[in-house]
Amino acid sequence: xxxxxKFIIKTRQKFIELxxxxxxxxxxxxxxxxxxxxxxxxxxxxxxxxxxxxxxxGIKADTSWVKYNEDYRKDTKPTRFVxxxxxxxxxxxxIHSIEQITKxxxxxxxxxxxxxxxxxxxxxxxxxxxVIALTSGHDNVHYGxxxxxxxxxxxxxx
Numbered sequence: 001x002x003x004x005x006k007f008i009i010k011t012r013q014k015f016i017e018l019x020x021x022x023x024x025x026x027x028x029x030x031x032x033x034x035x036x037x038x039x040x041x042x043x044x045x046x047x048x049x050x051x052x053x054x055x056x057x058g059i060k061a062d063t064s065w066v067k068y069n070e071d072y073r074k075d076t077k078p079t080r081f082v083x084x085x086x087x088x089x090x091x092x093x094x095i096h097s098i099e100q101i102t103k104x105x106x107x108x109x110x111x112x113x114x115x116x117x118x119x120x121x122x123x124x125x126x127x128x129x130x131v132i133a134l135t136s137g138h139d140n141v142h143y144g145x146x147x148x149x150x151x152x153x154x155x156x157x158x
Contacts, residue, residue: 004132005102011139012094015042018146019087022153028081031152038149039082039090041142043072046094049135053101057131058114067093074119105132 019027019042027039036044047069054060063069068090070076104110110128117124118134125131 001105001129001132002102004136005098005105008098008132008136008139009095011136011143012045012098015045015139015143015146016091016094018143018150019091022150024082024084024087026150026153027087028078029153029156030078031149031156033152034145034149035077036145037078038146038153039087040072040076040078041146041149042094043068043082043090044074044076045139045142046090046097047072048074048138049101050097052125052131052135052138053128056114056116056125057110057128059110101132 019038022038028037030037047063047066050066051063051069051073055063055066063073068086071079105128113125113128113131115124115126121134123130123134125134
């Protein structure tokens with residue numbers, strides 16, 4: 001699992017590099033053909049991972065502790081301009097949350113989890129390792145969307 005955690009961190013670092021290469025306006029721009037933007041995709045992976053790892057597995061009762069969950073959870077879309085301070089905080093949570101999950105995994109916090117199926121893939125998550133693997137794939141799907149959106153928001157400024 002250590003390699004999977006390293007890969008998740010590396011993907012998030014690359015996503016942060018992408019974010020740092022764009023203006024706040026570009027991050028907030030919803031390109032033609034999309035219903036979200038780069039910062040929504042980033043915020044979504046941040047809150048989704050915490051929810052999947054701790055709430056859907058039965059470790060925590062609800063999402064009230066997940067900062068920004070209402071803005072970036074599944075089935076939401078951008079409804080407001082996201083300022084630099086929030087972007088910076090999301091970047092911090094993105095890395096810190098994976099470091100915490102890694103520690104909790106090493107400390108065997110998860111043990112038995114409540115099995116659940118993902119809405120997107122209909123795949124049964126029966127062990128924490130399944131959920132961690134899903135996190136890696138989910139992060140990369142949204143990073144891919146953000147890469148496609150970058151080309152559009154950059155070309156619109158030319």
